[in-house]
Amino acid sequence: MRHKVLFVIICFLSFSAKSQNVVSYNLESQMDAIARLWNNDSLIIWGFKDLNNPFSTQATLPGPTIYCEEGDSVIITMTNPSFEAHTIHLHGLDVDQNNDGVPSTSFFVQPGESGTYSFKADYTGNFLYHCHVGSVLHLQMGMYGAVIVRPANGVKEVYSGGPAYDREYIWLTHEIDKSWHDDYTAIGAFTNYFPDHFQINGKSKNLIYNDSSVSIYNAFIGERLHLRLLNIGYGINRYIFPAGLRPQVLTSDGRVLDHTYSIDTFEIYPGERYSLLLQANQLLQDSIQVQYLSMYRKEYWGTELIPIEVNALSSIDKKANRTFSIYPNPASNRIYIESDENAELQLFNLNGQLIESKKISKNSFLSIADLPNGVYIVKKTSKKGQIHSKLLIKKAP
Numbered sequence: 121m122r123h124k125v126l127f128v129i130i131c132f133l134s135f136s137a138k139s140q141n142v143v144s145y146n147l148e149s150q151m152d153a154i155a156r157l158w159n160n161d162s163l164i165i166w167g168f169k170d171l172n173n174p175f176s177t178q179a180t181l182p183g184p185t186i187y188c189e190e191g192d193s194v195i196i197t198m199t200n201p202s203f204e205a206h207t208i209h210l211h212g213l214d215v216d217q218n219n220d221g222v223p224s225t226s227f228f229v230q231p232g233e234s235g236t237y238s239f240k241a242d243y244t245g246n247f248l249y250h251c252h253v254g255s256v257l258h259l260q261m262g263m264y265g266a267v268i269v270r271p272a273n274g275v276k277e278v279y280s281g282g283p284a285y286d287r288e289y290i291w292l293t294h295e296i297d298k299s300w301h302d303d304y305t306a307i308g309a310f311t312n313y314f315p316d317h318f319q320i321n322g323k324s325k326n327l328i329y330n331d332s333s334v335s336i337y338n339a340f341i342g343e344r345l346h347l348r349l350l351n352i353g354y355g356i357n358r359y360i361f362p363a364g365l366r367p368q369v370l371t372s373d374g375r376v377l378d379h380t381y382s383i384d385t386f387e388i389y390p391g392e393r394y395s396l397l398l399q400a401n402q403l404l405q406d407s408i409q410v411q412y413l414s415m416y417r418k419e420y421w422g423t424e425l426i427p428i429e430v431n432a433l434s435s436i437d438k439k440a441n442r443t444f445s446i447y448p449n450p451a452s453n454r455i456y457i458e459s460d461e462n463a464e465l466q467l468f469n470l471n472g473q474l475i476e477s478k479k480i481s482k483n484s485f486l487s488i489a490d491l492p493n494g495v496y497i498v499k500k501t502s503k504k505g506q507i508h509s510k511l512l513i514k515k516a517p
Contacts (some may be wrong), residue, residue: 159326183265245374450513
């Protein structure tokens, strides 16, 4: 009997080890890489190169983003061929002391050596990693990156069991004093820190406008956008959203908030991370302002702009135009439906709740006078079971 119990335990442990997903990243520290600023000036950076990417030729600004899912075991191996010691501090993650990356309590990765850091992704959230040797200088020079823990099984939720989203954007902010990069031996005290470049994912000005992973282009009414905001700079970031968007703040520093709230203006202090959910509910061509402020009396440093464009029709809606149309749209009292066939029509709100269902002929109308103002989804189901969707905007008379 004892042998049978031991056999069962061994089989269980073996199965658990096989079923556990392990995510591995291999980074290389560098102290001689070059990045390009928005005005095409060269910038000497220290940073991390992605050894898993065969197309990566040097360290990038910021470093590679560490992606994993809830429940994963993550292993980060850092090789150090540079002339100074470095570490990787996992900012905000619950790790043991040996994996914390603070050299006085864990270990240095000396020149010519490699070190391994690991953690279990026990919950979703936005986190950071950075070198913790001479933290002020090494971080300013570019030795940092983001750690993103998503829900398991690839579901598009802000956190496990939380609100769903259609797209996500990761905005990692940082400011740069170029004089430190030109000659790091001559900077003196931190009081000589005067940032002159302000970055989102290592980009500013026209580089932001040309980067679709930062700028919000071709969003459509009704889409939900998950904004991951991370600040690894030394100042405050003040986000100012266009009127009417009012994103919801859902998580703070990797933890779900007990009480969510909506904002127009939002400030993030150094080292903080938040998840916001923005629902595009109006036509828009505008910009989200990101102001960079000193921690001392919130002295103004600079501003970057993130374009945001919200259109009325998605590719699905355009296809639906050929099978049925709604007019007027926006509408206040009733809508007229022209269909290529008799079908079933359903009206939903943006929470997916069915409001009305009716059979329609090729020419029908639907009263919407009693509906609250807002955005709705109209679905037409053909006799063959084909479903086409359109967005409907209800406005005040």
